[in-house]
Amino acid sequence: MNIFGMNEMFDIIIGAEDVANHKPHPEPLIKAMEMLDGAPCETIYIGDSTHDITAGRAAGMLVAAVAWGPFPRKDLEDLQPDYLLDAPLQLLEIINN
DSSP: OOOTOOOGGSSSSGGGGOOOSOOSSSSSHHHHHHHOOGGGGGGEEEESSHHHHHHHHHTTTEEEETTTTTHHHHHHHHTTOEEEESSSSSHHHHOOO
């Protein structure tokens, strides 16, 4: 993200070097939540992979899977995310409800 100048768009970034366990383990998500003083019940984890869905569930978060990523939609559906998004604007609908 630094290459694209996106780092300043995020309050925190958790990289592989910041945790002992990587996704699908929930440690990176839990660490980010703790750093932001968040709680699972008020957090939606958005991801484009089966690892993201598994990690979000294990962290106790709501999970939104985006269907425009590298994983087939069926693989994402099989893990039953709370939301399955086909377009970025759908995220606004979730947040506003």
